[in-house]
Amino acid sequence: MVSPAIEVADLTKRFDRTVAVDGIGFTVFRGQTAALLGGNGAGKTTTLSMLLGLLLPSAGKIRVFGEDMLRHRYRVLPRINFSSPYVDLPHRLTTRQNLAVYGRLYGVRRLEERIEALAADLQIGIFLDRPYGKLSAGQKTRVALAKALLNEPELLLLDEPTASLDPDTADWVRTYLETYRARTGATILLASHNMAEVERLCSEVMMMRAGRIVDRGPPEELIARYSRTNLEEVFLAIARREENLEVAE
Amino acid sequence: MTERIAAEAGFSPGRVWAMMLRYLYLLRSSWPRAFELVYWPTIQMILWGFMTQFLQTNSSWIAQAFGVLLAAVLLWDVLFRGQLGISVSFLEEMWSRNLGSLFVTPLRPYEWILSLLAMSFLRVMIGVVPAALLAIPLYHYSIFTLGLPLLAFFVNLLVMGWALGLMICALILRHGLGAESMAWLAIFVLAPVSGIYYPVSVLPSWLQWVAWALPSAHSFEGMRGVMFDGVFHLGHFLAAAALNVVYLGVGVLTFLYAFRVARVRGALLQTGE
Numbered sequence: 001m002v003s004p005a006i007e008v009a010d011l012t013k014r015f016d017r018t019v020a021v022d023g024i025g026f027t028v029f030r031g032q033t034a035a036l037l038g039g040n041g042a043g044k045t046t047t048l049s050m051l052l053g054l055l056l057p058s059a060g061k062i063r064v065f066g067e068d069m070l071r072h073r074y075r076v077l078p079r080i081n082f083s084s085p086y087v088d089l090p091h092r093l094t095t096r097q098n099l100a101v102y103g104r105l106y107g108v109r110r111l112e113e114r115i116e117a118l119a120a121d122l123q124i125g126i127f128l129d130r131p132y133g134k135l136s137a138g139q140k141t142r143v144a145l146a147k148a149l150l151n152e153p154e155l156l157l158l159d160e161p162t163a164s165l166d167p168d169t170a171d172w173v174r175t176y177l178e179t180y181r182a183r184t185g186a187t188i189l190l191a192s193h194n195m196a197e198v199e200r201l202c203s204e205v206m207m208m209r210a211g212r213i214v215d216r217g218p219p220e221e222l223i224a225r226y227s228r229t230n231l232e233e234v235f236l237a238i239a240r241r242e243e244n245l246e247v248a249e
Numbered sequence: 250m251t252e253r254i255a256a257e258a259g260f261s262p263g264r265v266w267a268m269m270l271r272y273l274y275l276l277r278s279s280w281p282r283a284f285e286l287v288y289w290p291t292i293q294m295i296l297w298g299f300m301t302q303f304l305q306t307n308s309s310w311i312a313q314a315f316g317v318l319l320a321a322v323l324l325w326d327v328l329f330r331g332q333l334g335i336s337v338s339f340l341e342e343m344w345s346r347n348l349g350s351l352f353v354t355p356l357r358p359y360e361w362i363l364s365l366l367a368m369s370f371l372r373v374m375i376g377v378v379p380a381a382l383l384a385i386p387l388y389h390y391s392i393f394t395l396g397l398p399l400l401a402f403f404v405n406l407l408v409m410g411w412a413l414g415l416m417i418c419a420l421i422l423r424h425g426l427g428a429e430s431m432a433w434l435a436i437f438v439l440a441p442v443s444g445i446y447y448p449v450s451v452l453p454s455w456l457q458w459v460a461w462a463l464p465s466a467h468s469f470e471g472m473r474g475v476m477f478d479g480v481f482h483l484g485h486f487l488a489a490a491a492l493n494v495v496y497l498g499v500g501v502l503t504f505l506y507a508f509r510v511a512r513v514r515g516a517l518l519q520t521g522e
Contacts, residue, residue, distance in 0.1 A: 022279055093278065105264050
């Protein structure tokens with residue numbers, strides 16, 4: 001039986017009177033690619049931040065690889081990694097320097113070798129010695145992905161992994177993620193509002209709205225359940241149903 | 250997969266070195282930043298050096314203590330650069346929106362603090378030592394003639410700079426980059442009561458109590474003791490050291506508390522401009 005990589009129970013985050021995440025619970029199994037899908041302000045980034053320990057929950061439990069993330073996050077952090085458009089890397093450092101610093105923070109063995117391998121893999125070799133701040137958005141995304149893969153994470157958390165990328169680069173990133181998961185058996189949890197991306201990459205989807213998980217399941221199951229043709233239509237159907245419920249209340 | 254990584258469960262000097270490397274890369278990549286470290290201590294020393302030469306011929310008090318102003322200028326810079334060394338390295342992470350990436354690594358906040366302290370020491374050495382050396386050919390004055398007491402003043406002022414730097418970082422972490430100017434301004438509030446260029450006895454008596462609560466006042470008073478009387482006042486040294494233990498403790502705790510509050514408020518992900 002496949003063991004869980006992430007177990008979340010009754011997770012809540014309140015900012016003063018605003019409830020950003022409202023008592024959600026879910027499990028992501030090892031080797032699975034799952035998604036938190038929702039519009040702006042649905043609570044996806046807040047949930048990822050709590051999973052990583054960047055944000056402390058107001059209530060609830062998070063276990064990653066069986067460890068309580070609120071008490072023993074440092075046991076787990078070497079095994080996971082993260083990429084998000086909301087964080088950045090130092091602009092004045094070159095790509096190589098950035099990777100060298102992060103490699104040391106993760107305690108990566110044979111670091112130079114690892115950087116060269118990732119550079120070849122992610123096609124970042126030609127700008128390895130260029131300052132990170134001088135790279136294009138697509139190049140930065142590939143470098144951020146290289147940073148996120150430095151420690152060959154068993155769990156990869158990705159926030160909007162293809163946001164602001166042109167279709168070609170976005171497709172390249174998705175293909176790379178599929179290959180990485182297939183090769184390493186890693187678990188991937190991504191937060192996205194790109195329906196096509198989620199439909200292609202994920203075997204489990206959690207639909208979020210106003211801090212709650214309003215529906216979940218494999219993409220094809222959700223599409224069949226709502227009698228729609230794609231995930232985008234499912235998302236809109238759920239959003240409108242919820243709006244109607246709110247109006248009725 | 251885990252064979253590739255050797256992340257240590259407890260304290261890791263490797264992670265402290267990684268963070269130092271990050272700041273050293275930055276210094277290396279920008280000569281104006283490195284130049285700035287040397288620039289201000291040198292300019293200060295040159296200005297006050299000529300001032301001292303002028304006063305030497307016009308004031309018997311100063312004539313008895315040639316170099317007292319120069320020594321004070323250089324030691325004040327140890328305090329100021331020590332604080333700035335912490336604050337600027339910290340701000341580099343805020344400016345580059347890097348905190349979110351850093352704190353999903355196994356880096357502990359106290360390892361980061363250690364790297365900030367180490368970088369502060371390096372920045373002070375890069376800034377103050379050339380200025381001190383330049384004073385020798387320019388004014389035939391060497392601060393190194395203070396001997397071992399110089400080390401005592403240096404350590405006490407540097408540690409006070411660290412403590413203040415950590416408190417300022419906590420403030421910036423709490424209030425965001427809107428409080429950035431505190432990194433450059435805050436320490437000057439303490440300058441008048443630190444007795445840098447004049448004895449603490451010059452101050453009104455109620456303000457002297459404030460002064461004696463500062464490690465800097467004890468250090469500068471101790472410096473004048475060595476320069477005027479040729480005596481190292483152990484009492485001032487011990488008072489400064491004891492106060493520094495308290496200051497540094499408060500600095501570290503304030504910083505760690507602000508870091509925890511930042512995790513509650515989600516500030517680690519929203520640190521850009």
